[in-house]
Amino acid sequence: xxxDPAAFDxxxxxxxxxxxxxxAALRALREIGDVEVGQSERELxxxxxxxxxxxxxxxxxxRGLPPLLICYAMVNxxxxxxxxxxxxxxxxxxxxxxxxxxxxxGYPDGADRFTPLHEYICGSLGxxxxxxxxxxxxxxxxxxxxxxxxxxxxxYAALEPRRVANLITMVAPVDFKTPENLLSKWxxxxxxxxxxQSGNVPGELLNLLFLALMPFKLTxxxxxxxxxxxxxxxxxxxxxxMEKWIFDSPDQPATAFREFIQWFFKExxxxxxxxxxxxxxVLLKNVTCPVFNIFAKNDHLVPxxxxxxxxxxxxxxxxxxxxxxxxxxxxxVSGKARSTVPxxxxxxxxxxx
Amino acid sequence: MVDQEQGPWxxxxxxxxxxxxxxxxxxxxxxxxxxxxxxxxxxxLPFFGAWQEFAKSLGMPSGxxxxxxxxxxxxxxxxxxxxxxxxxxxSIVQRxxxxxxQFQQRYAEFLKQSADVSAQAxxxxxxxTAADPRLASSPAAAYEAWIDGAxxxxxxxxxxxxxxxxxxxxxxxxxxxxxxxxxxxxALARHLDLPSRAEVDTLHRQVRELxxxxxxxxxxxxxxxxxxxxxxxxxxxALKPKPRKSRKPAGQ
Numbered sequence: 001x002x003x004d005p006a007a008f009d010x011x012x013x014x015x016x017x018x019x020x021x022x023x024a025a026l027r028a029l030r031e032i033g034d035v036e037v038g039q040s041e042r043e044l045x046x047x048x049x050x051x052x053x054x055x056x057x058x059x060x061x062x063r064g065l066p067p068l069l070i071c072y073a074m075v076n077x078x079x080x081x082x083x084x085x086x087x088x089x090x091x092x093x094x095x096x097x098x099x100x101x102x103x104x105x106g107y108p109d110g111a112d113r114f115t116p117l118h119e120y121i122c123g124s125l126g127x128x129x130x131x132x133x134x135x136x137x138x139x140x141x142x143x144x145x146x147x148x149x150x151x152x153x154x155x156y157a158a159l160e161p162r163r164v165a166n167l168i169t170m171v172a173p174v175d176f177k178t179p180e181n182l183l184s185k186w187x188x189x190x191x192x193x194x195x196x197q198s199g200n201v202p203g204e205l206l207n208l209l210f211l212a213l214m215p216f217k218l219t220x221x222x223x224x225x226x227x228x229x230x231x232x233x234x235x236x237x238x239x240x241x242m243e244k245w246i247f248d249s250p251d252q253p254a255t256a257f258r259e260f261i262q263w264f265f266k267e268x269x270x271x272x273x274x275x276x277x278x279x280x281x282v283l284l285k286n287v288t289c290p291v292f293n294i295f296a297k298n299d300h301l302v303p304x305x306x307x308x309x310x311x312x313x314x315x316x317x318x319x320x321x322x323x324x325x326x327x328x329x330x331x332x333v334s335g336k337a338r339s340t341v342p343x344x345x346x347x348x349x350x351x352x353x
Numbered sequence: 354m355v356d357q358e359q360g361p362w363x364x365x366x367x368x369x370x371x372x373x374x375x376x377x378x379x380x381x382x383x384x385x386x387x388x389x390x391x392x393x394x395x396x397x398l399p400f401f402g403a404w405q406e407f408a409k410s411l412g413m414p415s416g417x418x419x420x421x422x423x424x425x426x427x428x429x430x431x432x433x434x435x436x437x438x439x440x441x442x443x444s445i446v447q448r449x450x451x452x453x454x455q456f457q458q459r460y461a462e463f464l465k466q467s468a469d470v471s472a473q474a475x476x477x478x479x480x481x482t483a484a485d486p487r488l489a490s491s492p493a494a495a496y497e498a499w500i501d502g503a504x505x506x507x508x509x510x511x512x513x514x515x516x517x518x519x520x521x522x523x524x525x526x527x528x529x530x531x532x533x534x535x536x537x538x539x540a541l542a543r544h545l546d547l548p549s550r551a552e553v554d555t556l557h558r559q560v561r562e563l564x565x566x567x568x569x570x571x572x573x574x575x576x577x578x579x580x581x582x583x584x585x586x587x588x589x590x591a592l593k594p595k596p597r598k599s600r601k602p603a604g605q
Binding site: 007010011014015018110111113114115182185186188189190191194195197198199212213214215216217220221224228 | 492512521524554
């Protein structure tokens with residue numbers, strides 16, 4: 001209860017000021033319109049169906065490293081790594097003289113419904129690796145796997161160890177059944193056979209699930225904060241780019257998704273050494289190249305406990321890790337990650353070339 | 354069905370209802386034909402009460418509120434079994450109704466859990482506001498306190514087994530509903546001579562198999578072609594290795 005009339009007046013005027021700020025922010029947002037993402041110059045190197053392999057145009061003298069192939073997750077679009085010129089992990093790495101290639105999984109549709117996981121990992125990813133190796137006339141490249149793409153990269157490196165010179169995993173889950181992993185807890189009760197029986201899993205459903213992890217912050221607070229932040233045009237554009245990315249979730253190909261959820265989330269086969277991809281066993285001990293594991297301390301999607309166990313399971317003599325004090329998305333775009341992660345990657349690669 | 358308290362229905366009650374209905378119909382037609390009587394005005398329904406009486410005489414309960422008294426479960430349990438030439442479709446619709454009923458029930462449980470989260474969040478916010486009076490005088494600070502409290506309460510519930518089970522059941526029921534709906538849409542597509550999902554799936558499978566076969570064929574070394582017999586003098590030159598092409602791009 002507010003008994004002081006002056007305090008009540010203050011409260012009222014504060015509320016009115018917030019209301020006016022909010023109106024101004026909404027007006028400004030309307031004027032922004034669509035925003036551009038992924039603007040760094042790149043060249044299409046290889047394509048098969050919806051899957052594309054790009055090479056980014058160099059922005060600095062080469063450091064003489066083997067090219068770095070980035071394998072991003074299928075559940076979101078990879079332009080998060082090149083969101084805008086001043087928030088781009090890819091640009092930062094290019095400025096450090098790293099030659100960058102990127103696998104873009106595209107937007108799967110009904111035609112991809114029966115494509116199994118092994119066709120993505122051993123087939124498409126394998127052929128992208130081959131394309132990079134052939135283009136550069138080399139035997140092995142550096143592989144950077146991000147989020148679910150990190151899990152794919154681990155599988156690939158375990159199956160084809162001679163083609164991966166160095167492996168970097170970023171916010172990549174390895175142990176899918178840790179107590180902090182809320183997504184995993186929920187998934188245990190979902191009948192994934194039934195879920196995928198009527199086709200691909202809509203991206204909207206995944207979005208809903210991701211929002212449900214922190215509903216008050218993700219569906220209310222961030223918008224309220226935006227309205228009262230008195231943001232300038234650049235900040236509003238940043239917000240809209242992020243908003244665009246968050247809700248730009250491709251549908252998930254039914255068979256591959258079912259296998260991923262069943263084998264990784266429900267049965268934790270990768271960690272238990274029981275994973276078969278196609279007819280080949282995926283054993284983390286077969287990953288023998290140097291490994292650099294980067295994870296976010298405040299990750300609500302892939303908690304540190306899901307990433308940290310990697311070191312105990314790979315067969316690499318060289319295993320390094322980097323914990324960054326950010327969240328899952330902050331790993332790609334936050335100022336803290338921008339100043340830490342790209343130099344750490346470039347220096348680590350230089351040390352192990 | 355006969356209401357034991359009302360006794361067997363009386364023909365006079367039905368005749369009264371019918372009589373009122375005919376009278377109301379005649380009144381409506383009369384007004385429609387007579388432009389001067391204000392036909393667009395409200396039309397009384399004097400027959401409705403008599404039909405209510407008639408329904409009551411049949412033992413039907415009166416005073417039901419559809420919003421509160423309608424029970425999907427009882428509708429489902431009273432459905433006739435799927436019979437006849439459309440039995441396949443009937444059983445799909447019945448299954449959808451069953452799933453709908455189960456979803457309603459589970460969703461109510463889920464809402465109950467959500468309401469508990471909100472109550473806990475409110476309690477946490479009140480405690481924080483009481484401990485720090487500055488929060489009460491600033492809407493922004495009070496809002497932040499509410500979000501923190503709500504997120505903490507939600508997180509605690511969301512990590513619990515009951516919440517995960519509820520969420521899983523809702524998801525599974527929606528998936529099951531989608532499967533049944535797909536069956537109906539597939540049937541409709543067949544009747545309209547449109548490609549059904551099943552047919553498109555078959556095509557996709559065939560394209561996948563063809564792609565795999567083409568890849569496998571391309572990766573196999575091509576069998577040695579039978580070479581025509583050449584004169585002995587020509588053989589040594591044929592064995593000479595070809596010079597390798599330079600990898601250096603033009604202009605370097």
